[in-house]
Amino acid sequence: MGEIEWPWQYSFPPFFTLQPHAETKEKQLNAWKSLILEYYRTTKQAVVDIREIDSSPLFNNTSINRKLPSEVVLIILEELYKSGNAIPLDKSKQRWLVYWHTLEEWGEIIYNWAQENGFAGSVCTLFELTQGENTTDQEFYGLDSDVLIRSLRTLEASKKAELIIFDDNQGVKFF
Template structure:
């Protein structure tokens, strides 16, 4: 895990309580969103489980003995969802509380664009690539999508499929993608 540089708010106790004044709350939520996205990017993490979140240093500042409550975490996740930076892992309509969330430090459109730009730049158009090659191959080691969660990769590739820039295919019991 990478060392996190905490913003000044992280040591400010009211930061861990969702503020009632709307303007202050909006600034606070914006600061939390930036912090969450930076934290997940630095740690190459992709899933947040609300039930375990308060054990994470992200939401638990032991130095000032403060934790962001679960309802505060959920409020921030809902804002991240509106901006395309988070999505519940469980798409069930019956669940009133989604516990596990994908965190997209890049939106799905941004991930899709990065992957397609890589494919174009490396002469992979009209070529089939395995999903493993994309996220673990020698040709992608220096790419930001190297090590990307397979669930997020599939969502990004489906975005490319909808844009008619890729086709997800099955071959020899493997999943792959053909860039168009």
């Protein structure tokens, strides 16, 4: 897990208050989207729980005593949903899955790795993909299992792979 480099806005108190001016608000939301994706990439996390954001250093800058309100976090997550970088995990939209690559991009990254490393026509366990010795230098190493499965489903849809999930066995066959 890496160390996050906070952008200058993170120490700027108005960054934690939704701006009323349309152009400023758009820039602010874009900066928050970038920060959230970078934070989740660096920390290898994937789930945002709106009910727990007060304890997250991402949404709570204690050095300037500022917190991003949950309503604003929800607006940003909705924007990430539109760009294919987040999806709600429940109907009340309290828990979200966030991914710094879209699911299709993740699928292609994993598929390209499988092709380049001779795994076409063979089966890999999901554990091997995210925790195996062959993937320690890959961006998908340590990837959240929900994000992994969802990205592999995009490969299934394009007939590049088949998920194999039964009992406690989870794997993928690459074509």
